[in-house]
Amino acid sequence: MGIERDQVVRTALRLLDENGLEKLSLRRLAGELGVQAPALYWHVPSKRALLDHMTDVIVAPLVPELAGPSDPAAWPDWLRRTAGLLHEALLAHRDGGAVALGAGLHRAVALGAVAERIVEVLHEAAGLDLADASRGAGTVLQLVIGRTVEEQALTDVTPEALAEVRSRFPSMAAALALRQGPDDDAASFRFAVDLLVEGLRAVAPPDRAD
Amino acid sequence: MGIERDQVVRTALRLLDENGLEKLSLRRLAGELGVQAPALYWHVPSKRALLDHMTDVIVAPLVPELAGPSDPAAWPDWLRRTAGLLHEALLAHRDGGAVALGAGLHRAVALGAVAERIVEVLHEAAGLDLADASRGAGTVLQLVIGRTVEEQALTDVTPEALAEVRSRFPSMAAALALRQGPDDDAASFRFAVDLLVEGLRAVAPPDRAD
DNA sequence: ACCTGAACACCGTTCAAGT
DNA sequence: ACCTGAACACCGTTCAAGT
Numbered sequence A, B: 001m002g003i004e005r006d007q008v009v010r011t012a013l014r015l016l017d018e019n020g021l022e023k024l025s026l027r028r029l030a031g032e033l034g035v036q037a038p039a040l041y042w043h044v045p046s047k048r049a050l051l052d053h054m055t056d057v058i059v060a061p062l063v064p065e066l067a068g069p070s071d072p073a074a075w076p077d078w079l080r081r082t083a084g085l086l087h088e089a090l091l092a093h094r095d096g097g098a099v100a101l102g103a104g105l106h107r108a109v110a111l112g113a114v115a116e117r118i119v120e121v122l123h124e125a126a127g128l129d130l131a132d133a134s135r136g137a138g139t140v141l142q143l144v145i146g147r148t149v150e151e152q153a154l155t156d157v158t159p160e161a162l163a164e165v166r167s168r169f170p171s172m173a174a175a176l177a178l179r180q181g182p183d184d185d186a187a188s189f190r191f192a193v194d195l196l197v198e199g200l201r202a203v204a205p206p207d208r209a210d
Numbered sequence C, D: 001a002c003c004t005g006a007a008c009a010c011c012g013t014t015c016a017a018g019t
Helices: A005-019 A026-033 A038-044 A047-065 A072-091 A096-101 A109-124 A130-154 A159-168 A170-178 A184-203 B005-020 B024-031 B037-042 B046-064 B074-092 B095-098 B107-123 B130-156 B159-168 B170-178 B184-203
Strands: none
Touching: A005 A026, A005 A038, A026 A038, A026 A047, A026 A072, A026 B046, A038 B074, A047 A072, A047 A096, A047 B046, A072 A096, A072 A109, A072 A130, A072 A184, A096 A130, A109 A130, A109 B170, A130 A184, A130 B130, A130 B184, A159 A170, A170 A184, A170 B107, A170 B130, A170 B170, A184 B130, A184 B184, B005 B037, B005 B046, B005 B159, B024 B037, B024 B095, B046 B095, B046 B107, B074 B095, B074 B107, B074 B130, B074 B184, B107 B130, B130 B159, B130 B184, B159 B170
16 A cells, blocks of 8 residues: 555645755655655656645635625725735745745646636626736736745845845835834735735726725 | 856856756856856856846846936836836846846846836835835836746646646636737736736825826 | 656756866 | 866656566
8 A cells, every 4th residue: 555645745745844845855755755756756747746736735725715705895805815815825834935836726726716716706896807807816826926935035135135235225225124023024915915906996997886 | 368257147148048947057058158067156156146147137228218207297107117128128038037036136236226216216206105115116026027937937838737727717717718819918917017006006195196 | 556776867066176 | 366076965757677
């Protein structure tokens, strides 16, 4: 009796949390499972596929939360909440953003379900045509995942690099001084999501509730 | 008389255009320059630094175009134009988006200058406080670079993967059908930038010109 | 059905030594 | 100042062969 794909994916997720994405190799993963690296290719066709399935597990907690807004006019709040939930799910795993970046939605089905739901809500509740609804949904996912990647990566910004940026670019230096403190990541995430939601409100057809 | 850093960076850019980012290794680059791989470490401290300098060259065409809007009230048009110019500059090199993704602004100085200018315009012309101006600028860069990465990467989406997405997610399937055609990338880019610009207008203090 | 052994074709980086 | 030789410590992936 050998290993199963689900076990492979969950072990990979544990190694990710312990050592980060750049230490997650198929050889290490195989070692952890007590097999040789090529054995993994029976369970998974490539490393990218493994990362896609890991993304599926990472984003799975969102799926029960995807019911649309009870009141269609409340779609902006629903979208903010959904973006926040995705952000949290990605932050819950070390390098979760980087794993999800570029994931194929055919394998990261939970992420696909999030995308699908956002398209529906932007189409049906916000009143965008389907093409723009899907563009909007893509932009939301890209922004949430992209911001999470930066948040989880900024360990490796050296103080010297920061000092150089500061000395070259005075407005950014002043801005960085204002953005000290542990809540800045959360505030910046909220700000970015708000920009998008307000932008979507601006391009959406006017609602009777306005 | 040996090689110079500028020569290293420009040769790297040529190899990038010819073979793409995943084939750009320090060994190949060294071979192209007629030296051994470790020789590159005299000119550049790491591969990431090389990519940062490549980003600097890629984004350099923007620098002469960075004068702010003549009329402060015209900042939304200025921002759309600047985003478009950055997009074009990144598209001008194979995998240009991926190279710029995560570049350090202390070495990719031209990209730093773009960021700095956007912060200034959002602060002085749009009237955002400095913290939000820098958050807004960061969001713009992230969106432009992120969309360019996706645009330049979508060669490797297999038809089978697409078919699976289509069969699982009906709204996305319908949306994809509407988004056929060669202009969709440009339209989607414009849509995403518009979302952000409209969002910024919404959070900016009202202007006398409104 | 599930895995191993052995190999292919590579990586980025370090560092003593050479000129 | 600029580069080589040799090595360290790895990678993802393929494929014939084994059980």
